[in-house]
Amino acid sequence: MAKIRKAYFCQGCGYESAKWLGRCPSCGEWNTFVEELVTKDSGVGGAGALSFLPQGNAKPLPVDSISIAPEPRMTLGSGEVDRILGGGLVPGSMVLIGGEPGIGKSTLALQLALKNPLLKTLYVSGEESAQQIKLRADRLGGSGKGCYILSETLLENILAHAQELKPNLIVVDSIQTLASKRIESSPGSVSQIRDCAATLLKYAKETGTPVFVIGHITKDGVIAGPKVLEHIVDVVMQFEGDSQHVYRILRSTKNRFGATSELGIFEMTGAGLREVSNPSEILITHRQEPLSGVAIAASIDGVRPFLIEIQALVSTAVYGTPQRSTTGFDIRRLNMLLAVLEKRAGFQLASKDVFLNIAGGLKVSDPAIDLAVAVAVLSSNLDMPIPAGCCFAAEVGLSGEVRPVARIDQRISEAEKLGFKKIYASAYNQKGLKTPGSIEVVFAGKIEEMLHKLLK
Numbered sequence: 001m002a003k004i005r006k007a008y009f010c011q012g013c014g015y016e017s018a019k020w021l022g023r024c025p026s027c028g029e030w031n032t033f034v035e036e037l038v039t040k041d042s043g044v045g046g047a048g049a050l051s052f053l054p055q056g057n058a059k060p061l062p063v064d065s066i067s068i069a070p071e072p073r074m075t076l077g078s079g080e081v082d083r084i085l086g087g088g089l090v091p092g093s094m095v096l097i098g099g100e101p102g103i104g105k106s107t108l109a110l111q112l113a114l115k116n117p118l119l120k121t122l123y124v125s126g127e128e129s130a131q132q133i134k135l136r137a138d139r140l141g142g143s144g145k146g147c148y149i150l151s152e153t154l155l156e157n158i159l160a161h162a163q164e165l166k167p168n169l170i171v172v173d174s175i176q177t178l179a180s181k182r183i184e185s186s187p188g189s190v191s192q193i194r195d196c197a198a199t200l201l202k203y204a205k206e207t208g209t210p211v212f213v214i215g216h217i218t219k220d221g222v223i224a225g226p227k228v229l230e231h232i233v234d235v236v237m238q239f240e241g242d243s244q245h246v247y248r249i250l251r252s253t254k255n256r257f258g259a260t261s262e263l264g265i266f267e268m269t270g271a272g273l274r275e276v277s278n279p280s281e282i283l284i285t286h287r288q289e290p291l292s293g294v295a296i297a298a299s300i301d302g303v304r305p306f307l308i309e310i311q312a313l314v315s316t317a318v319y320g321t322p323q324r325s326t327t328g329f330d331i332r333r334l335n336m337l338l339a340v341l342e343k344r345a346g347f348q349l350a351s352k353d354v355f356l357n358i359a360g361g362l363k364v365s366d367p368a369i370d371l372a373v374a375v376a377v378l379s380s381n382l383d384m385p386i387p388a389g390c391c392f393a394a395e396v397g398l399s400g401e402v403r404p405v406a407r408i409d410q411r412i413s414e415a416e417k418l419g420f421k422k423i424y425a426s427a428y429n430q431k432g433l434k435t436p437g438s439i440e441v442v443f444a445g446k447i448e449e450m451l452h453k454l455l456k
């Protein structure tokens with residue numbers, strides 16, 4: 001007879017303890033203990049004679065003899081989400097959507113359920129009442145035919161309703177509110193989350209019904225609960241952005257049925273999320289006259305090129321220590337770029353306040369925006385606008401070298417498509433470059449050379 005007991009394990013080194021501990025006595029890490037259920041077999045273990053009989057039908061097959069049936073994919077009626085999933089939802093798959101509170105996870109899931117009248121969807125919410133969801137559904141519009149709302153947190157009840165209703169899609173908002181009768185601990189605990197996720201997965205695989213699961217994230221930005229949740233599911237999507245801004249990025253960080261480099265951009269409007277199919281057009285302000293401190297970067301996030309506006313403000317520091325502040329950009333990287341400009345290009349920035357902002361509230365980690373950041377800072381410092389129609393795509397190294405960036409062709413063609421006349425890139429990107437059409441590509445190998453070409 002198997003006995004179940006509770007134990008606590010360090011997630012860093014696997015140390016087991018009967019009680020929860022703040023600090024692991026073995027590896028010294030803090031806050032790494034999680035509760036787990038351990039099944040202990042009372043039967044005599046140990047290695048006996050090694051003789052096993054296979055159980056079940058699975059057996060090893062030569063890889064070339066395995067035939068693949070084309071996977072039927074379900075389209076969700078949202079071009080962006082379908083694309084991120086790799087061309088639609090695979091039957092029986094489990095998709096996890098993570099994101100900060102208020103970012104729009106529930107809105108996205110409900111919108112998917114409402115906007116596709118061909119799908120019968122069971123929308124289970126443990127967070128909101130059916131009336132609250134109805135109010136939201138009215139704001140979102142859509143036919144709403146085939147969308148069933150269930151306000152429930154007990155997993156067994158949810159599955160019983162699902163078996164009866166036989167929906168084509170189940171949405172669970174959120175996994176942290178679910179509880180299974182079999183586990184004693186409270187909803188949101190590690191063992192509850194794991195057990196509920198595993199049961200939902202079993203349901204999904206057995207019935208072929210895809211399941212969307214919403215997950216909360218902790219303040220460090222990881223999905224709350226055990227890491228195993230991300231291992232269990234087939235697709236993990238992160239919903240990012242600043243809830244104060246209107247733009248949101250949906251990105252897949254794991255996908256068993258497609259590439260993970262896909263991302264989609266959404267705009268939060270009064271009537272729900274709107275897909276932004278051409279992000280560059282909204283991320284750049286089309287001004288009549290150019291302003292100082294603004295530079296356009298040809299950036300790529302995942303596989304999608306888009307042009308983004310970088311705004312900088314440089315002013316004389318009022319207090320002794322100059323302030324450096326950024327939104328959407330790594331402040332250490334800004335400090336590094338300022339040091340490079342000071343040392344290599346002879347600009348005196350040590351006694352200046354520098355503020356940097358990426359338009360639209362987006363966070364960009366593409367190193368190719370370095371050059372645009374440097375140019376925006378200098379433009380503000382000199383109070384000299386960058387000529388209209390110019391954009392930038394290069395990384396800046398510590399010694400002031402202008403470094404090449406990946407997929408320059410794609411960046412150039414996106415800039416060209418949007419009507420830019422000139423793009424500044426690294427001289428090391430010149431080799432093997434396709435001849436661009438109407439856009440002029442300016443190459444330089446050093447930051448001082450680049451600025452010279454820009455300001456001449």
Ligand code: TYD
Pocket residue numbers: 099100101102103104105106107108136139140268269270271272273
């Ligand atoms: P919500 O989906 O509840 O976030 P989450 O489930 O990720 O916590 O979205 C919340 C925000 O979206 C809320 O602050 C209001 C805003 N919102 C709109 O701006 N327009 C809308 O049509 C809806 C439904 C929500």
Ligand code: MG
Pocket residue numbers: 105106107127173
């Ligand atoms: Mg919600």
